[in-house]
Amino acid sequence: MALKMILEEREVFDRDEDEEISETEDHISEVSQSESNFDDDILDEDFVPTILKSRKRSGFLHCARSTIGPAGRTILKPQKRSGFLRGAQSAIGPAGRTGKEKGKAKEVFLWSAWLKARSSREKLSQLLDRLLRRKFLARSSCLSKAGDISWSSCPSKQPPRLSANVITMEPGPTRMAISHVTDIRSTFHLLMPDSILQIILDCTNREGRRVYGEKWKVMDMILMYAYLGLLYLAGVFKSNGESLHSLWSAETGREIFRATMFLDKFQIISRVFQFDNRDDRPARRQTDKLAAIRTVWDKWVHRPPPLFNPGPNVTVDEQLMPFRGRCPFRQYMPSKPAKYGIKFTAACDAATSYAWNLQVYTGKPEGGVPERNQAMRVVLDLCEKLKGHNITCDNFFTSYKLRQELLKRKLTMVGTIRKNKPELPPQLLQTKDRPINSSMFMYTADTSLVSCVPRKGMNVLLMSTLHRDGTICGQKPQIILDYNATKGGVDNIDKLVTAYTCKRSWPQVIFSDMLDISAYNAFVLWLGVNPHWNYHKLQRRRFFMEELGKALVTPYIQTRQHIPRTPSSVAIVRRIQGEDASGPSTRPTGPQPPVPEVAAKTTTIVWTQDGEEDTVW
Structure with missing residues (x-):
């Protein structure tokens, strides 16, 4: 083969290789099948790696020859494996910088060094030929901007976690809610x-x-x-x-x-x-900005979860309660219609918009030091009692660390992600010369990234631990379609409670929001128990609110x-x-x-x- 001839010409296989291989034959049985199993289906026979075309490959091969030899005798020992990898990475630095394919040369070198120390000469030549001809190493493997995450264009073949997206609770009203709901007023009493x-x-x-x-x-x-x-x-x-x-x-x-x-x-x-x-x-206000309504809020926010089990998709998003009066934690959010108000973070069922859990944002803590990883902490707090669900969130919350923590809790995540995140590969951020409606995918073992160009100059980035491949339906990836279908849980309840709101000043505006959410959650519970109530009427929620108000004043x-x-x-x-x-x-x-x-x-x-x-x- 051409590659073997090049390697032999560059004297990568030195005369002492047989002695090195004999020292590692005792450890070959430890090599797992997954580390040496490469499919021929994903190989492009007509592809010639750019590394072999590089004029500077001699410097790289010379560096590889001088480093592989002494490292091959000790690489299989666990205590020295990490030292070899660090030494290999630093050793190829000058060689990688002389060529045009620094990252690709680095990947090829590490693979060649690892396989040389754990395989025979014949097996090494075969695997090197297949590895170097794969687009995975020659073109489509890249590191994140921080250099700590390796992304691949090939989806992982590892099966998904069995515990993810396995819901043990039946969606809808719980048994406690069903047993206590007798009329509209009793439904309201469950929440208030x-x-x-x-x-x-x-x-x-x-x-x-x-x-x-x-x-x-x-x-x-x-x-x-x-x-x-x-x-x-x-x-x-x-x-x-x-x-x-x-x-x-x-x-x-x-x-x-x-x-x-x-x-x-x-x-x-x-x-x-x-x-x-x-x-x-x-x-109390010295340590708690929400002191004026803290006791009532803490008792009320624990009422919705035991009454309703959310479906497979849960939306986590911000909600801005319009308010322009005096408040120590009033927020300005230019992306919201009201601009000014009190910010809530809610976890809602994506199908029914049932407000399952909420938190009030009271601003920076005393001392003016902002909280680190606040967005991740809020999502983990709101989803503390969930298991097997998929969390849909926007770019304010999505991060690689959040994905790791949610997977530990047997939860998956789908969300947009900001372009300045260090875990993103630079290749996904480039939109120049990319056609409209084109999509690029990158993968790790349990995470998928997609970059979509819906129009010229616009780049939409999403991260998902729910999807395992780059399925495209029509002109949009399946990741984007699922995100659009489940992202509106909080926005929908925000729109609905605003239509029939009863809010009048802080702290009464928070209590008014509690009343609005309680009424809407009661409406969801009432329809869950009585799905045929006013079935043919369009404004069922308005009739429910009117009946509730009359039942309270009667x-x-x-x-x-x-x-x-x-x-x-x-x-x-x-x-x-x-x-x-x-x-x-x-x-x-x-x-x-x-x-x-x-x-x-x-x-x-x-x-x-x-x-x-x-x-x-």
């Missing part, structure tokens, strides 16, 4: 239980006594539900930004608001609505003693109280709790424009 609302109720009553003193009357849970129900109804009617006076107006408002409570009572509750004790908040309307003045609101109150009187009683037995209201400073009574009585303060 009385234990959380009781904390808010105690803090609100404490704040009411601080602001109004003895004039404040204790607020009960029925009134709390009515207040939350009005917030939901305002979101259903897309009136969260509308003036309260307009909502309660007889001309432009809704009858259900006047039928539930007076406008003054709603404003008083909003004035003192609290989530913690204001007295010790400054001390108990308080049933106990209302002061009837509104407008005929339409009176009709609603009479109808609800009449249904309560004719049907099974749902009012609490025993003495009724006092209605929380503030005594008037004067006894002057005036009539508002909507015909309801009002108290002058």
Whole structure:
């Protein structure tokens, strides 16, 4: 063969080779089949490696001859193998720099040195001929920009991990959720239980006594539900930004608001609505920027995971809650529609957008030192209890280290990756002279990289541990198609909760987001248990939100003693109280709790424009 003639001409096989081979024959049996098994199918018979054409190959071969000899006697010993590789890499430095194929010469040299020390002369000549003629070593093998990862254009033939993408849980509502869901209100109680609302109720009553003193009357849970129900109804009617006076107006408002409570009572509750004790908040804020709502948030964020099992694909992405008020951790994100707001990181089911886990970003820690590997830490925290799923994320989170940690947890990953990452090979970053819709692939043992050029000058990079080859469907790789199909879990819930949001200031904006997500998660659970509910209607979520709001305000309307003045609101109150009187009683037995209201400073009574009585303060 031509290669053998060249090697013999350059005296690579010196006279002492037989003695070196005899010293290593005892170790040949240790050579695994995978290290010497190379397929002829991927060889290009017409390909002549550029290394053999290089004018500077004599320097490389001379360096190889001087290095292989003494190293071959000890290379098989484990304690000296790493030393040989380091010495070989440093030894070919001058030779590689004299030629045009530094990286290719380095690969060929290491392979030739390894095979010479572990094989016979005849086997060495055959394997060298096949190795040097493979595009894997001559053209398509390259190192990352950092030099610590070797990428290949040939997919790995190792079978995928059996534990990856094997889901042990059945997607959908859990048994606990199914056993507790009886109606729409019970579904909401699973996500916003009385234990959380009781904390808010105690803090609100404490704040009411601080602001109004003895004039404040204790607020009960029925009134709390009515207040939350009005917030939901305002979101259903897309009136969260509308003036309260307009909502309660007889001309432009809704009858259900006047039928539930007076406008003054709603404003008083909003004035003192609290989530913690204001007295010790400054001390807690020194170490926790989320101190104003930390207790409620920690209790609520643990509610969604036990109620729903996500499907095989989970999306991790950022969510920006629009807010331009004063907040110590308000963020500016120019890529988001709202630009300013409070940033959340959510892990959602890609199919249903069920918010499975969330975190609030509170900015840099005290001292102003940014956290290292924050994006990787957030993803690992959000996916802590997942197993066998595929995680889809964007270029803010995707990295080679994250891929390693997720594989350890039996999770795969698909995501876009930024061009400045050191683990990328430089060959994938070049777009010059590449045709439109062309794709390039690089692989390691368990990772795939794809570079796609959708239009001139644009390069889209994705990393995946889910895909094992470079399958192309139409004009796009399968990696990109799967990413597009599963990337919208968080964006979809962000769009849906914004359509019927009930948010009004920090920290209430966070609680409003909790209410919005709780309502949407309750909607997903309700459809999981009752898939045929309003099946032929297009706006099923709007009907669900309206029914939820009415279910929350109905108990308080049933106990209302002061009837509104407008005929339409009176009709609603009479109808609800009449249904309560004719049907099974749902009012609490025993003495009724006092209605929380503030005594008037004067006894002057005036009539508002909507015909309801009002108290002058």
